[in-house]
Amino acid sequence: MPNVLVIGPTGYVGSALSEQLIRSGDHYVYAASQSEEEGFRLATNEIIPLKGSFDSPQAAFELISSNKIDVIVDTTSYNNKTTKSKILSTIVDAEKIKREQLSKGNHPIQPKLGFVTVSGIWTQGSTEDPYGSFQKMTAEAQSAVPEEGLNESKLLYEQEVLASRAILDVAVIQPSFIWARGGASWTRILGPLVEGARTGSTDVMKIAVDPEDQMYCFTNIDDVAVAIELAVNKLQLINGNSVHPVFELVGDQFPIGLLFERDAHYFGCKGKVELYKPEKTGFLDVIGGNHNANRTRAEQILGWYPKKRYFLRDTFIYANSFMAALALAKRK
Numbered sequence: 001m002p003n004v005l006v007i008g009p010t011g012y013v014g015s016a017l018s019e020q021l022i023r024s025g026d027h028y029v030y031a032a033s034q035s036e037e038e039g040f041r042l043a044t045n046e047i048i049p050l051k052g053s054f055d056s057p058q059a060a061f062e063l064i065s066s067n068k069i070d071v072i073v074d075t076t077s078y079n080n081k082t083t084k085s086k087i088l089s090t091i092v093d094a095e096k097i098k099r100e101q102l103s104k105g106n107h108p109i110q111p112k113l114g115f116v117t118v119s120g121i122w123t124q125g126s127t128e129d130p131y132g133s134f135q136k137m138t139a140e141a142q143s144a145v146p147e148e149g150l151n152e153s154k155l156l157y158e159q160e161v162l163a164s165r166a167i168l169d170v171a172v173i174q175p176s177f178i179w180a181r182g183g184a185s186w187t188r189i190l191g192p193l194v195e196g197a198r199t200g201s202t203d204v205m206k207i208a209v210d211p212e213d214q215m216y217c218f219t220n221i222d223d224v225a226v227a228i229e230l231a232v233n234k235l236q237l238i239n240g241n242s243v244h245p246v247f248e249l250v251g252d253q254f255p256i257g258l259l260f261e262r263d264a265h266y267f268g269c270k271g272k273v274e275l276y277k278p279e280k281t282g283f284l285d286v287i288g289g290n291h292n293a294n295r296t297r298a299e300q301i302l303g304w305y306p307k308k309r310y311f312l313r314d315t316f317i318y319a320n321s322f323m324a325a326l327a328l329a330k331r332k
Contacts, residue, residue, distance in 0.1 A: 002070045004232060005030045005063075007054070007087065009047055013118050013224060014075035016181070020225035022046050027232070030067060057093035064094055064113065071114035071232050078121045078288075081153040088160055091115060095167050114235040115168045116228060119158050120175050121150055121287040151288045158246065169239040171231040172246040175224045176217035176290045179311050179318055186322055188283060190263060194326065197267040205271050207260055208278040214257050216284065217250040217293040220308035224249060230302040243301060250293040251306035256284070258312060266319035 004021055008014035009031040021027040022045075030048045033039040039049035052063035064072070074087055095113045102110065158172050179186075187194070192205040227249050231238070238245050260273045298304040311318065 001026055001028050002232070003028045003030060003068055005032070005050075005067075005069045005072045006047070006075060007031075007072065008075040008077075009042060009045075011075055011077070012181070012221065013077075013120075013175075013178070013228075015045075016221045016225040017073060017075055017228050018045065018047055020222075020229050021232075024229060027229075030069065032063060054087055054090050057090055057097060060090050060094035061097040064091075065098060069113070070111075071116065071235060073228060073232065074115070074117045075228075076118075078119060078150065078154045078157065080147055081150065084117065085157050085160060088115070088117070088157075088164065092164050092167050099167075111236060112167065112169045112239070114170075114232065115161070115164070116171045116173065116231050116235065117161055118173050118175060118224075118228065119154060119161075120178070121154060151286065154288060162245070165239060165245075169235045170245055171235060171238060173224070173228055173231060174246065174248045174290070174293070175227075176219045176248070176250050176293050177284075178221050178224055179218050180221045180308070181321065181325075187326070190260075190322070193260065193264050193267050193269055193273070194323075196264070196269040196271050197323075200270055202270045204274045205264065205269065206274050206276055208282050209256060209260075209275045209284060210277040210282060211257065211275040212277070213291065214255045214275060215253065215291055216256045217253045217290045218311050219249045219251045219306065220311070223251050223304075223306040223308055226307075227298060227302060227304045230304050234302060238301065244297070247298040247302060247304075248290070248293040248295055249298055249304070249306070250290070250295045251309045252311040253293075254312050259315060262312070262315040263319050263322075266316050267323060 004027045006014050006018055006029060009018050018029050021029045028048060029046070030050050031042050032052050032054070033042055033049040034053070042049040050063060050067055052059060054060045054063070072091060074084060076084060078084055091113070161170050161172055164170060192207055196203070196205045227247065231247065257273070257275050264273050295304070295306070
């Protein structure tokens, strides 16, 4: 079975992916651990813990080669302009080390190392909560905004991934806004509603979303995990043909104001929701909100089709899940 190493295995996307890969029965799932406790946590979830790191190309090479890793999946959120690019660079250099060693002897031709990346901003949480763990945040942290130019630099990162195709077999997964199982980034989007529910205020709850441009795309976390698994399975086929390996995902699409109204109802808010056009780029667009994603390539090439397509209809389930996650966070 293919050996898949997941970067960020306990995060929002990483944990869902690891469960999906293990459940399929077609993969061994690995992850690097830095301590005995981390190793125990991984092993409890049937993820094989490895002692090692991606701190340097040599360390990454040893980790990959000694465990015969076939594919690496970077599920970490694009929370800053350097982390994911550094991981990519390290993996590329590690693969170059392998090729150099193979060239010195009479070794059989080997397939390229696979690399799949999830390209989304704050998909696992926030700048303060990168793993979606719902750790309690300070008031100052709750008012923070993403790093300036994050969406633009994410596009450059995607080009770096595509440019590495001479060394790696690659795929880029663009998930749109992810919903279900909590999702810490929603604490920022739904902040005014959470505060309104907490205080019981009848004041209008204002949210900085342009009412004339409020159509957004959304994908359920389980469908995201399936798409990544399909990309892992078809990585060599994708890269062996003239296929552009960038896949947009969308399971539902609707005016987000409708979601805010329903969430306010299920949260128990007494005030009304009001959208207003922000003076600068709105929060949702700063973190890369997609107004018009197209899943055609994912359907035709990966064979992916979302099973959970009714975010708005089933808001009562996800609103309750979100508030339950916040309630548990307060008990930590």
